Amino acid sequence: MKxxxxxxxxxxxxxxEIVFNRSLIPHRIVLISEMLIFxxxxxxxxxxxxxxxxxxxxxxxxxxxxxxxxxxYSVSVKVAS
Numbered sequence: 001m002k003x004x005x006x007x008x009x010x011x012x013x014x015x016x017e018i019v020f021n022r023s024l025i026p027h028r029i030v031l032i033s034e035m036l037i038f039x040x041x042x043x044x045x046x047x048x049x050x051x052x053x054x055x056x057x058x059x060x061x062x063x064x065x066x067x068x069x070x071x072x073y074s075v076s077v078k079v080a081s
Contacts, residue, residue, distance in 0.1 A: 027058045035063040 003010055004026060010018045048059050 025056060025058055027060060030059060030061045031067060032061065032063050034065070035061070 002008075004022060007022065012018055048061070051057070052059055
């Protein structure tokens with residue numbers, strides 16, 4: 001995020017500059033192994049909301065199951081079409 005905010009050019013593995021709209025709100029993804037349904041989440045949600053407000057970023061939390069279900073769904077839709 002520091003490079004984005006500093007307007008530093010960002011390049012891919014082939015040294016081609018990646019151009020994107022830097023005025024859009026950045027999104028961060030936090031990938032965890034498993035998100036359990038029980039437990040006290042209120043404090044964590046409050047801290048995430050505070051961080052999003054302070055940094056003007058969106059934070060998305062997903063577990064491995066969500067990641068792979070989304071991936072396999074998109075692959076199966078492409079195959080079916």
